[in-house]
Amino acid sequence: MSQLFDVEIICKTAKDTRNLATNFAQLLPHNSSIALVGDLGTGKTTFVGGLAHGLGISDMVRSPSFNILNIYSSNVSLLHIDAYRLDGSEQATEALMLNDFLIPPYHLVVEWPERLYNFLETCTFKIIFAMNDDFSRTICIRPHQPSRSTFLRRN
Numbered sequence: 001m002s003q004l005f006d007v008e009i010i011c012k013t014a015k016d017t018r019n020l021a022t023n024f025a026q027l028l029p030h031n032s033s034i035a036l037v038g039d040l041g042t043g044k045t046t047f048v049g050g051l052a053h054g055l056g057i058s059d060m061v062r063s064p065s066f067n068i069l070n071i072y073s074s075n076v077s078l079l080h081i082d083a084y085r086l087d088g089s090e091q092a093t094e095a096l097m098l099n100d101f102l103i104p105p106y107h108l109v110v111e112w113p114e115r116l117y118n119f120l121e122t123c124t125f126k127i128i129f130a131m132n133d134d135f136s137r138t139i140c141i142r143p144h145q146p147s148r149s150t151f152l153r154r155n
């Protein structure tokens with residue numbers, strides 16, 4: 001497996017964050033579930049923009065502020081969830097009807113993953129964002145062994 005799959009990198013600018021994500025996208029196995037963990041303003045949405053770019057998606061990635069879920073299409077679909085306004089309950093997660101959208105091949109990337117029911121137990125990567133005193137960001141990419149196979153209720 002590539003060395004980009006278990007790293008801690010300091011990104012001095014938003015462009016560095018974006019480039020890291022673009023490189024990461026090239027190496028990502030299909031059907032990955034990626035938790036982006038970190039406070040507001042640490043660069044999670046910027047990272048998703050770089051990921052989209054690396055997957056050949058030209059749409060502008062923004063925080064899904066009105067809709068919680070954005071879907072971008074390429075040869076792999078990119079599902080971007082910002083769960084900030086969810087309460088972590090099973091009902092709120094089910095209301096997103098993700099079963100209908102998680103059609104392989106996809107990558108599912110989630111900001112505020114602790115607010116999506118069972119997601120942290122089932123993701124395949126955890127990426128942790130932290131702001132440093134000089135405003136650079138430390139980004140840790142960690143593969144994660146899921147303890148459940150899916151965070152959705154089985155039909």
Ligand SMILES: Nc1ncnc2c1ncn2[C@@H]1O[C@H](COP(=O)(O)OP(=O)(O)O)[C@@H](O)[C@H]1O
Pocket residue numbers: 011012013014015016017038039040041042043044045046047111135136137
């Ligand atoms: N490595 C970085 N260094 C400095 N600024 C960054 C870096 N990464 C992202 N930013 C900037 O931080 C701000 C917040 O980024 P954003 O991706 O919206 O954060 P989040 O989604 O975590 O709230 C944006 O202005 C973005 O350009």
Ligand SMILES: [Mg+2]
Pocket residue numbers: 044045046063082111
């Ligand atoms: Mg964001």
